[in-house]
Amino acid sequence: MTERVVRLPDVGEGIAEAELVEWQVQVGDLVREDAVLGAVMTDKATVEIPSPAEGRVVWLAGKVGDMLAIGSDFVRLDVDGKGETSTTTAAPAVQTTSAPARKAGHAARATPAIAPAHVAPSPQPLATPARREGERPLAAPAVRLRAREAGIDLRQLHGSGPAGRITHDDLDSYIARGSDDAPALRSRPKTAVTDTKVVGLRRKIAERMSIANARIPHITYVEEVDVTALEDLRAKLNEQKRTDRPKLTLLPFLMQAIVRAVAAQPELNAHFDDEAGIVHQHAAVHMGIATQTGAGLMVPVVRHTEARDLFDCAAEVIRVTEAARNGTATRDELIGSTITITSLGALGGLATTPIINHPEVAIVGVNRIAIRPHWDGAGFVPRKMMNLSSSFDHRVIDGFNAALFVQRIKTQLETPAMIFIDV
């Protein structure tokens, strides 16, 4: 037998390290050549690392959530054959999936590629699946009796014993925790604390939010927009739309309005490299669309919005947001935005304080449309009103420019014909 070291390959993004997000094998497993050993995450993309050879896993690099250096030992295998200990850098699997394709923080234990031929009595811990609904807790009769006498429902306890067995010590700990209860309490207070390691996409989101919040002094500007005319237009266009065109939401109109606003104020469509002290203004408007996915917030990108018409924008928004939600978005579809739209409109709220998608300098937030009374000079009339909550990097965008930018957008949305006219 020869030990073969599989090293973490360069996953092609010029990065120095990657986060371990999943093991698909555990020590003792036999794996076939090309079977997936585990997965690492880089900038919202998950890369599976296949095995370069058939062998038995004897060592794993770390646990889920660890950051591993590119080129460091990833897995060690015992493989058949003679000769010196060999080292291999595995090629990353061809399939590169966006983060939601795998649930962030997925349990490290997975079905081994090949079932072990022999299992020693207990050299390795077995999986302890969570108790299913209705499944009785595993505990010896004496533990069950003590619990009953103490009025403790064993289903509330987590067993520390093999296969989740509840021991006398577990019960002692639980009772000790409960002894702090004030007798006047109606029922036993809940004291359990659930620790969840922030890994995978959530960790990426946390890091980016921290950077944005720590480094960017935000100024948030909220303005009210009368979208009655826009909504009428939208309804008409949808009523008469061709079957090969997508249904229009407010979003493509907003995208078009932003394209026109940044044409007048290009400094809003920019990245600020604060270390170099340079603002990179982009001619292309790559619109980030903040999207809630099952795995967390992602920002897929509609590239070259400046070159798209209304329906094209609508179709591309649908395509990239669906790709983000179902985990098929490519890395290129998830990076490179120059200005971002965020919306919590469906959930209501009068105003929000959007966090800028670093290193961008502006983000436009959409709040819910509501019919509100509007004074037209003679009386109150019902109008469809919507707030825009927009944040700007105050280091490079002054409040005046921010307000001007929002007013430009407002003007176009309130007079939607402006969106279609080059001025």
Add this chain to the structure above:
Amino acid sequence: MNDTTCKLLVIGAGPGGYTCAIRAGQLGIDTVVVESEKPGGTCLNIGCIPSKALIHAADTYETVARAADGKAQLGISALKPSLDFTKTIAWKDDIVRRLNGGVSGLLKRAGVRYVAGHASFHDGKTVEVHTTNGVQLIHAETIVIATGSAPIELPSLPFGGRVISSTDALALAEVPKRLIVVGGGYIGLELGTAFAKLGADVTVVEATPRILPQYDGELSDPVARRLRALGVTVLTSAKAKALVAEGTALLIETADGGQTTLEADKILVTVGRKPATSGFGLELLDLDMDGPYIRIDDRCRTSMRGVFAIGDVTGEPMLAHRAMAQGEMVAEIVAGHRRAWDRVAIPAICFTDPEIVMVGLSPSEARDKGLEVKSDLFPFKASGRALTLDRDDGFIRTVARADNHVLLGIQGVGPGLAELSAAFSLALEMGARLEDIALTIHAHPTLSEGFHEAALRSLGHAIHV
């Protein structure tokens, strides 16, 4: 009319009733137990104990008879044995009598008042007992119904004459020359096997396609083979219809739909047992029922406050040890302790030859519950101890969850295997995994090594197979 009051009244002094009463007495509860027959119930008087005595006597006789026939491989020869069946029955009765006395003594030592007589409900708090000294009214805060069960009678074959129940079979004055056993369940096969060993020409008539239908085929096959070796004729998918030829023969419908008659000296009907829920005024209480059984909750409480029910009258499995466990629990509940039924497994034993032990789930039962299982068995053909006992039939089988190896069931079939039921039950109650069994030293040479080996085999590294 003599009135008595007590805190706890137990109706029936079978395994459930006397256990409940004894435990209640130990806990200082003022307890009365009423029984119309001898203490000990079906188990002690006409069931478990006398049948096992008869089975043991039959085993011994058969062993000697084989030696006399020159069939023993042990190098032991014997003169042809003779059987004084009257003496056998007397020996059996003496065991029962001693145990009857033992139960009475235990009740007395626990301070339980014993009333011999037939109890009948007056209302939910009062029972009328007809004793040899007249009628006695007993008022109780709490009443436990432990009236047990009785053999089921076939309408076409009422008990009487040549048609006998299991109770009658245990009190026969002589071994019948030709015995037909109607019903291939555990009671019929236990008694049928014993009488076959005692020299009877035994035929078993079973309506389903195989004997012991409540066990899986893997477990019942060794018993079927042994029955054949003992010369017992087993007719499966056959139905007993009626007595013919002036009651000397049994008309049966065979598997192919034809009819035939079998001459018999005795026809033992063992087609099951029914709960004893009539004849003692239960209808006055109007308790909720669960089919033919009294409905109980996990504390053996019936639908009436202060009325409990335990044992066979509450449903399957009708086993003495289940009743005992229920009785003990109820006594503690009455004493104010927090108790509820939370047992993982109730072992079931069939004292056939070879014996069958079943604890927990069989592989198919576990799979029916949607569980992925690891199951394997160790055959006694590979057991040194089995060979030294001149019996290599049977096996021990483990059933465990595939994901965490926690044992779900343990079954075995083999000579003398009943005693291993304790280990099997303990393993399940403790939540043992295959690894726990594999890492426990099992003494060599014993049959219990089969348990160890079955666990090892499930883990993929059996040593002796």
